[in-house]
Amino acid sequence: MRSVNVEECGQRFLIVIGTRPEAIKLAPVARLLRSTPGISLEVCVTSQHRDLVAPVLNFFRVATDYDLGVGTTAQTPSEVTMRVTQGVSKILSERPYHRVIVQGDTSSALGGGLAGFYQRVPVAHVEAGLRSGDPLLPFPEEGHRRMLDALAQDLFVPTREAFRNLVNEGLPSERIHLTGNTVIDALQWAREELRRQPRPLPFEAAESQKLVLLTTHRRESFGAPMRRILSAVRELARRNTNLLVLFPVHPNPQVREAVDAELGREANVILTKPMDYPDFVQVLLRADLVMTDSGGLQEEAAALGKPILILRDNTERPEGVEFGLAELVGSDATRIIAAAERRLQEPTNRQGDSWVGLYGDGHASEQIRDVLLGPVQGLKIAA
Secondary structure, eight states: OEEOOHHHHOEEEEEEEOSHHHHHHHHHHHHHHHTSTTEEEEEEEOOTTHHHHHHHHHHTTOOOSEEOOOOOTTOOHHHHHHHHHHHHHHHHHSSOOSEEEEETTSHHHHHHHHHHHHTTOOEEEETOOOOOSBTTBSTTHHHHHHHHHHHOSEEEESSHHHHHHHHHTTOOGGGEEEOOOHHHHHHHHHHHHHHHSOOOOSSOOOTTSEEEEEEOOOGGGTTHHHHHHHHHHHHHHHHOTTEEEEEEOOSOHHHHHHHHHHHTTOTTEEEEOOOOHHHHHHHHHHOSEEEESOHHHHHHHHHTTOOEEEOSSOOSOHHHHHHTSEEEOTTOHHHHHHHHHHHHTSOOOOTTOTTTTSSOOSOHHHHHHHHHTSOOTTOEEOO
């Protein structure tokens, strides 16, 4: 082990990306760091979701330097974490790095963070401090983010609530940086790209039709909860013929099989493969209601003032619920249908409301960069 003189050699960072949400939320950080003098940035993809991640990085024009190739079928979270930890550790052991940057709460994020910790490379955790209050929900994500926050050198939190969570857990406030969420940076960048190069919606819908954007794929939704959600959507579509439900279906076989069985024959339900990010943003801009068990979509929809039904029993993103944009409905079919029909009858024009900035102002990446460019002399970096 040896200390690196930052003034002489600049700073070298490694970003680890495993899933599509990580790619969306880290792409703005990667773009900014690569354009900053004095920083050498390398991007490592794990390839556990290669077909979903590559189009996102291509859209944001982020090239990759390493591919761990861990994507195989039916892997457990522990297997993914182990393989990512080993692969990133090897990269970090070959030359000096000043930070390894991870995002969120996935197995790839935890593996990248553990690799940094074992190699004594400081870890920067983007989207730190989220808490559901239940160590097992969502599983294993709640455990992952708690572990990452404990070992990270820099904790980039998206909201004041996340900041308070970490302070209440006894983490030093000098390690915690309130930045907003980088997903808002990504969303704003994508909207600008769409303004420059407009594209048609990836489906046909009458102007008078109400559009519901639906996603559900989380592990805790598998089985009976997902069947209840899908049966609620089927009943909602049948009762409201002027409604169009668009559902980009996650490729996980457990999700695909359940969706095909419950919704495959509904005339006003469109089932698609996961969409390219710009197409997804186009749909989100058109949507009248969002129904999801995703965390990132709660933030993106809130940034656009869209009403949201959260298909979970709790959320680590309480701000939207507290403000009134989002509503926790779980997987109870009766509750889902009633909430959806009520929300679809409400006015959709929320321009000027104070939801703007709920999860960030679009400058989170700049704040992250400024913190990372601070003095780091004397830190022990892997030789």
